[in-house]
Amino acid sequence: MKTVVEMMRDGVHEDGIRRAGEILRKGGLVAFPTETVYGLGANALDPEASAKIYQAKGRPSDNPLIVHIADWESIGMITGELPAQAKLLSDAFWPGPLTMILKKSEAVPDTTTGGLKTVAVRMPDNAIARALILAGGGYVAAPSANTSGRPSPTTAQHVAEDMDGVIDMIIDGGAVSIGLESTIVDLTEGIPVILRPGYISQKMLSSVVGEVRMDRGLLIDDPSVHPKAPGMKYRHYAPRAPLFIVEGERSRVQEKINALTAAEAAAGRKAGVIAADETSGGYSHAVVRSVGSRGQELSIAQHLYAILREFDHMEVSVIYSESFETPQMGAAIMNRLMKAAGHQVIEV
Ligand code: AMP
Ligand code: MG
Numbered sequence: 001m002k003t004v005v006e007m008m009r010d011g012v013h014e015d016g017i018r019r020a021g022e023i024l025r026k027g028g029l030v031a032f033p034t035e036t037v038y039g040l041g042a043n044a045l046d047p048e049a050s051a052k053i054y055q056a057k058g059r060p061s062d063n064p065l066i067v068h069i070a071d072w073e074s075i076g077m078i079t080g081e082l083p084a085q086a087k088l089l090s091d092a093f094w095p096g097p098l099t100m101i102l103k104k105s106e107a108v109p110d111t112t113t114g115g116l117k118t119v120a121v122r123m124p125d126n127a128i129a130r131a132l133i134l135a136g137g138g139y140v141a142a143p144s145a146n147t148s149g150r151p152s153p154t155t156a157q158h159v160a161e162d163m164d165g166v167i168d169m170i171i172d173g174g175a176v177s178i179g180l181e182s183t184i185v186d187l188t189e190g191i192p193v194i195l196r197p198g199y200i201s202q203k204m205l206s207s208v209v210g211e212v213r214m215d216r217g218l219l220i221d222d223p224s225v226h227p228k229a230p231g232m233k234y235r236h237y238a239p240r241a242p243l244f245i246v247e248g249e250r251s252r253v254q255e256k257i258n259a260l261t262a263a264e265a266a267a268g269r270k271a272g273v274i275a276a277d278e279t280s281g282g283y284s285h286a287v288v289r290s291v292g293s294r295g296q297e298l299s300i301a302q303h304l305y306a307i308l309r310e311f312d313h314m315e316v317s318v319i320y321s322e323s324f325e326t327p328q329m330g331a332a333i334m335n336r337l338m339k340a341a342g343h344q345v346i347e348v
Contacts, residue, residue, distance in 0.1 A: 023168045024043050068133055069133060099183065192205060195218070242344065
């Protein structure tokens with residue numbers, strides 16, 4: 001299949017959006033930018049179209065898709081009874097990087113929800129995404145546009161690496177603004193539960209709906225406790241080289257990483273290091289990449305996946321990363337980094 005690239009780095013082009021919408025209406029696949037990461041879109045109400053997403057990504061069929069809508073009125077057709085919290089959270093955070101889990105209606109096919117009786121819904125804030133959803137019929141199922149298991153794409157080039165020749169179209173809207181997937185909050189059990197941390201923090205949600213819990217499966221590093229979002233149990237966001245997070249006091253972390261990279265260099269191999277602007281100058285014997293300043297957490301989120309992909313191209317033998325605890329997005333950043341590392345942490 002020839003994958004067409006539509007350039008929209010300077011904004012929405014109506015003719016390109018019309019062509020993309022037509023592909024979606026005919027059951028095809030279009031990758032498009034959102035404010036979080038690039039999504040791989042299909043008509044969410046067409047069982048055959050959403051089944052194609054699993055095939056293109058190599059995604060396990062029990063891992064449900066998020067349905068993207070462009071206006072609040074659209075939510076009624078795909079959901080069952082709506083808790084009051086849904087409207088409150090929509091008023092506060094939609095359009096934006098928040099996904100809500102709600103009871104699904106008959107209109108949503110089982111292929112879209114991985115057989116679940118609930119549906120994940122998000123209203124993105126990106127102008128291209130919103131125009132495409134409307135042009136495509138109003139309901140676009142879209143997981144991240146990467147091959148299953150690889151880091152999520154934050155540029156159209158990342159999408160092409162994984163999806164060229166496999167999907168109908170890629171809309172290139174430039175680099176995304178957030179860089180990590182949406183916060184997922186489950187509203188089907190009374191007290192809201194965060195199934196995946198993201199830009200919208202537990203504190204921000206609580207300020208609107210009161211008590212909000214974290215899914216136990218996210219907090220406990222125990223394989224017998226399953227996270228409630230099916231996708232969170234898979235190894236994900238993973239670079240090809242083994243990744244270790246080195247935690248502890250700043251200067252000791254630096255010492256430890258330098259000792260490890262020196263050993264790697266002595267053995268004739270090349271290690272990668274993920275650091276922050278404040279510390280990236282202190283490493284030797286390694287390829288060092290900075291995620292940005294510790295004071296700017298959005299920068300850390302924006303650069304993380306691109307750096308993991310870059311290390312894949314450089315064929316480093318091992319990657320050592322500092323840890324990045326930040327006030328709003330720290331839980332999300334460390335959740336993704338821990339998953340990329342397969343929970344391998346070196347404490348110093
Ligand atoms: P992605 O679209 O690649 O960001 O992945 C979507 C995430 O949402 C995965 O972790 C899914 O398991 C999760 N998800 C989607 N629908 C549901 C649902 N109905 N219940 C729980 N988690 C869901
Ligand atoms: Mg994904």
